[in-house]
Amino acid sequence: MLMEVQIAAAKINKYAVSESGDTLEAVERPNGGVSVVLADGQTSGRGAKAISMLVVRKVISLLAEGVRDGAAARAASDSLYTEKQGKVRCTLNIVSVDLQTGTVVLTRNNPSPFFVAHDEQVDCISAPSSPIGISLNVRPVISELQLESGLMIAVFTDGLVHAGERNGRPMDVCTSLKAMLEDQEPSPQEIADALLAEAMTLDENRPVDDISVMVLKVLPHRGDDVRRMAIRLPIGVE
């Protein structure tokens, strides 16, 4: 069956902090497909960025060698634990489109839940899951879903779920997603942008934490066979 996988991400820094502590990168899988890795280092700014980059680099280099996602997450955890003597935590999500198995593999070391939708049916996956780095033998929670048209997955860092809490109006990601999916087929970028925009509004445009949102959608194959990637990077240069 011909399909098209679309993945989109949107990221913003904590207010008045020049560097995001979140890192999100993609890597092609050696046996076919793509993996997106998202990590959120403890605290914010430069220190947190160094942690999340370390974790993402470790995971990506292992995935590129053909290491399985769960093993890559465990290796990153042990590596961070060793490097920082168990003092620094980091959340980790890996979303893999695995063409070898025809599945989407979701690997999670993150107390924040993620959402899976089949058409308009939205499920919140919130099985208990610990961040990596603060103890040995931390195991990720792994979910494997059939790669099929209509599937949507939304993964994010805790800046999204904590948005608005300061003002007593916490974000309800599930309700927002349901409302969006009842509309006319929003693109993954529209979904990611809308979730981020809602969080920003709840935080009165001064995000209390770094926020990263990643949305994957599987659609029927409509267009050509061209693979595409796009990056947009707003910058300030002196």
Add this chain to the structure above:
Amino acid sequence: MLMEVQIAAAKINKYAVSESGDTLEAVERPNGGVSVVLADGQTSGRGAKAISMLVVRKVISLLAEGVRDGAAARAASDSLYTEKQGKVRCTLNIVSVDLQTGTVVLTRNNPSPFFVAHDEQVDCISAPSSPIGISLNVRPVISELQLESGLMIAVFTDGLVHAGERNGRPMDVCTSLKAMLEDQEPSPQEIADALLAEAMTLDENRPVDDISVMVLKVLPHRGDDVRRMAIRLPIGVE
């Protein structure tokens, strides 16, 4: 000055070959900015893919550690030469938005030229440049351009420049780019897609080689401060 960097890529496989020998990946630079790495391994299919992935992985892991682009390219060359005993060549382009220096750094080990435009002025950069892997001490050709609004860069693998040669109607990338830039501000994705579509047409929709096109554009900052990434991956699953 506030700006926005937009990067887009479009890739297609050689006709009737399931795997592209080209690899294109992006990595965040540890001191700010982003690098896109594009490699084209000798021949096509699975063997070429293994080569180009090896080269891209090597370059990306070095860039992520803060190694300078030229040094990363030389390291990838020596590494490929050693691994394949000088028998396998691979082209390599690195396009880096370096926020530390406020420049775009273009590193090239590729006989194919690339194009730089400032608004509608298009220049072809074709200084002689060798692929990596077939001798020691291969040096990249490096160009450094000021990061400023109106800058556009188009980099591609040789599948684009050789398109149409079989039919005696070779592609003229420069003329195509000039025609596009006279239009109303095409997005990088529109430029990449249009170049690829033209090559496909000249190859009668049966590309003679893998083709990858990457376009970078620097625009005035218009929207929000959100960083975005999007991937589109057409797939066939049994």
